[in-house]
Amino acid sequence: xxxxxxxxxxxxxxxxxxxxxxxxxxxxxxxxxxxxxxxxxxxxxxxxxxxxxxxxxxxxxxxxxxxxxxxxxxxxxxxxxxxxxxxxxxxxxxxxxxxxxxxxxxxxxxxxxxxxxxxxxxxxxxxxxxxxxxxxxxxxxxxxxxxxxxxxxxxxxxxxxxxxxxxxxxxxxxxxxxxxxxxxxxxxxxxxxxxxxxxxxxxxxxxxxxxxxxxxxxxxxxxxxxxxxxxxxxxxxxxxxxxxxxxxxxxxxxxxxxxxxxxxxxxxxxxxxxxxxxxxxxxxxxxxxxxxxxxxxxxxxxxxxxxxxxxxxxxxxxxxxxxxxxxxxxxxxxxxxxxxxxxxxxxxxxxxxxxxxxxxxxxxxxxxxxxxxxxxxxxxxxxxxxxxxxxxxxxxxxxxxxxxxxxxxxxxxxxxxxxxxxxxxxxxxxxxxxxxxxxxxxxxxxxxxxxxxxxxxxxxxxxxxxxxxxxxxxxxxxxxxxxxxxxxxxxxxxxxxxxxxxxxxxxxxxxxxxxxxxxxxxxxxxxxxxxxxxxxxxxxxxxxxxxxxxxxx
RNA sequence: UGGGGGAUAGCCAAGCGGUAAGGCAACGGACUUUGACUCCGUUAUGCGAAGGUUCGAUCCCUUCUCCCCCAGCCA
Numbered sequence: 001x002x003x004x005x006x007x008x009x010x011x012x013x014x015x016x017x018x019x020x021x022x023x024x025x026x027x028x029x030x031x032x033x034x035x036x037x038x039x040x041x042x043x044x045x046x047x048x049x050x051x052x053x054x055x056x057x058x059x060x061x062x063x064x065x066x067x068x069x070x071x072x073x074x075x076x077x078x079x080x081x082x083x084x085x086x087x088x089x090x091x092x093x094x095x096x097x098x099x100x101x102x103x104x105x106x107x108x109x110x111x112x113x114x115x116x117x118x119x120x121x122x123x124x125x126x127x128x129x130x131x132x133x134x135x136x137x138x139x140x141x142x143x144x145x146x147x148x149x150x151x152x153x154x155x156x157x158x159x160x161x162x163x164x165x166x167x168x169x170x171x172x173x174x175x176x177x178x179x180x181x182x183x184x185x186x187x188x189x190x191x192x193x194x195x196x197x198x199x200x201x202x203x204x205x206x207x208x209x210x211x212x213x214x215x216x217x218x219x220x221x222x223x224x225x226x227x228x229x230x231x232x233x234x235x236x237x238x239x240x241x242x243x244x245x246x247x248x249x250x251x252x253x254x255x256x257x258x259x260x261x262x263x264x265x266x267x268x269x270x271x272x273x274x275x276x277x278x279x280x281x282x283x284x285x286x287x288x289x290x291x292x293x294x295x296x297x298x299x300x301x302x303x304x305x306x307x308x309x310x311x312x313x314x315x316x317x318x319x320x321x322x323x324x325x326x327x328x329x330x331x332x333x334x335x336x337x338x339x340x341x342x343x344x345x346x347x348x349x350x351x352x353x354x355x356x357x358x359x360x361x362x363x364x365x366x367x368x369x370x371x372x373x374x375x376x377x378x379x380x381x382x383x384x385x386x387x388x389x390x391x392x393x394x395x396x397x398x399x400x401x402x403x404x405x406x407x408x409x410x411x412x413x414x415x416x417x418x419x420x421x422x423x424x425x426x427x428x429x430x431x432x433x434x435x436x437x438x439x440x441x442x443x444x445x446x447x448x449x450x451x452x453x454x455x456x457x458x459x460x461x462x463x464x465x466x467x468x469x470x471x472x473x474x475x476x477x478x479x480x481x482x483x484x485x486x487x488x489x490x491x492x493x494x495x496x497x498x499x500x501x502x503x504x505x506x507x508x509x510x511x512x513x514x515x516x517x518x519x520x521x522x523x524x525x526x527x528x529x530x531x532x533x534x535x536x537x538x539x540x541x542x543x544x545x546x547x548x549x550x551x552x553x
Numbered sequence: 554u555g556g557g558g559g560a561u562a563g564c565c566a567a568g569c570g571g572u573a574a575g576g577c578a579a580c581g582g583a584c585u586u587u588g589a590c591u592c593c594g595u596u597a598u599g600c601g602a603a604g605g606u607u608c609g610a611u612c613c614c615u616u617c618u619c620c621c622c623c624a625g626c627c628a
Binding site: 008032033034036066068069071072124125128129132133134135136137138139166167169170179180181182183185188190191192193207209210211213214230231232233234235236256258263269270311312313315316317318319320321322324325327328329331335336340366369370399401402410411412413414443444452453454455456457519521522523524546547548549550551 | 554555556557558559560563564565566567575576577578585586587588589590591620621622623624625626627628
């Protein structure tokens, strides 16, 4: 289902034309993350686009770490990024680092200086900002703009050799301080930073800026189509300028697509990192995080993520995709392939008064009704069971098909039971209910004497295994105003984003292992938590609930 | 405000001068040992607005409105 797909969008059209017209011999794309954080679902879209398009045209895709800012980058992230890309199902052709090219970049910058197209500026960061002009006013030329080539060459070399402090000087492109495109007002190409680089250590103390480095990286790698998000659109003239003026033999082209936004989800790495750093979540892989590792820990599958981003398509219109669409794709993926099981998240004890004490019956249960080949399993049934608290109401609302005094329901894979009595504690809370069962209604017996409106799930009281269930809601929730990025992140957090419940799973889940996924019947899809699951402490993360047409929950 | 992009249903999105695909959501209904799944049906005389060109406009032209991005020595 996933493979039978023939996408067409403006980028694929461009690539197709380039190949047909002979302008491009081999399609080469790249996924260029900066190793300054973990990948999120937005990156999944970019990964999908870059890898799939190259694959469709028989091309190649590189994984390239855009590590030009040592202050923010870390080897931890490069490892995590590789894991995430592979987990999503993609294998790169080449793996590179921008830092692999630092020497060549330096030489290209020297070329620029020699051509009179770059100069060393002694102005401070503040001065540069102040003289950049505004949206409506042109900027001012730097007093160092016409520094002689020879002097620039010497200064730039001294920059490289650590003769200046951080921020003392920068290398700037000599473009146009009056350009209506702010990116072209003599953009900074190199800055001084005496920082330890995760890859090159202290070899360098000057680092190229993205705008200079990225086009060179693409050109060096023979990238044909450099596919990035829309906010880089204004950089395109600069991108082309760098490739041209640096006299790169290979000319890559940049094309931009709209980035993914999801409702109730923050996607900025800055904010995600803040959540992690301030301990507001359980790390980058907290199941509430929109990171790939968070989704993985939550129980999402690569297939679901891929089919989700595939359906989004490639466009330039900005918008916000409903999180429900992602939920649809994970349900769609899991439903046919995951075993059913019964779990009671909020237990209520039920005594079946006419069922013989001490007797245990093994009941047949289909592993997955959607796929007979998955077989059946045996689950124990006895006099005492647990059902879901919400499946009993003393005073039921209209259209309530579950248990209430006098009503009969089907216990899934077992018998019909009828509620006869309610036991309450001193505060009037229901603590236990008494039911009777009808032996003739045994599951699989073909009994058709009477129909019952509701079927509820349960676990056997004597063999049930205690389990912890973690239910999730959006990490951030609130009105549009409350969710404004200008509001402090902490106050935008949804206090109910995590709910921990202690209940039971059936004995058939005795041998579950981390990452095992189930559909807990009538509840939703769950995964054994990879971090906290132990054989003696069963922890399940809710991936997504089941859809429900029953109004209240 | 200068520049760059965008506007098709509640959300995403096809459409490329010939009379508005599809998915999600929602709402009905069928089926059901999951109020699930599946299946059927409903939901834009309308494409941000107003003019114009044309036999014919979501598509071309003009003007206007609204939204997003750019003033890091971040990427």
